[in-house]
Amino acid sequence: MILAVETTFSYYFKKPDISALATYMECLGRSLVRHIKFAGFNVRVPAHPFLRIGLGVILVIGGFLGFLPILGFWMLPLGLVVLSIDFAAVRRFRRQASVKLGRWLLKRYPNFAHRIGFGT
Numbered sequence: 001m002i003l004a005v006e007t008t009f010s011y012y013f014k015k016p017d018i019s020a021l022a023t024y025m026e027c028l029g030r031s032l033v034r035h036i037k038f039a040g041f042n043v044r045v046p047a048h049p050f051l052r053i054g055l056g057v058i059l060v061i062g063g064f065l066g067f068l069p070i071l072g073f074w075m076l077p078l079g080l081v082v083l084s085i086d087f088a089a090v091r092r093f094r095r096q097a098s099v100k101l102g103r104w105l106l107k108r109y110p111n112f113a114h115r116i117g118f119g120t
Contacts, residue, residue, distance in 0.1 A: 036081050037117070043078075049086055056083035 034052075035042045046052050056079045063076025084091040105113035113119055 045082055052085055
């Protein structure tokens with residue numbers, strides 16, 4: 001009888017498998033945080049679509065108000081990149097603009113274009 005109690009106690013209070021937990025948390029982290037590439041940098045964005053859409057809209061509005069001191073015109077393209085994750089029309093526009101910019105940079109500034117990820 002005492003043996004059965006000890007077995008039950010050890011079953012419920014044994015140490016968890018840390019490697020499986022670490023693998024699960026790593027997979028969970030990868031699925032929760034998305035990355036977008038902007039001007040040669042990987043930028044983390046929220047995983048939830050409503051947060052991404054809200055962030056993108058705020059950045060686009062801030063980009064239109066770029067003449068104000070704290071806000072800047074850099075917010076407009078960043079907002080469009082964030083919105084392109086969820087909206088196909090914005091994604092097509094971003095891809096077309098990225099290809100045109102890449103071709104222009106490769107023609108005029110090939111070293112700089114290769115450094116920020118255009119070309120092979």
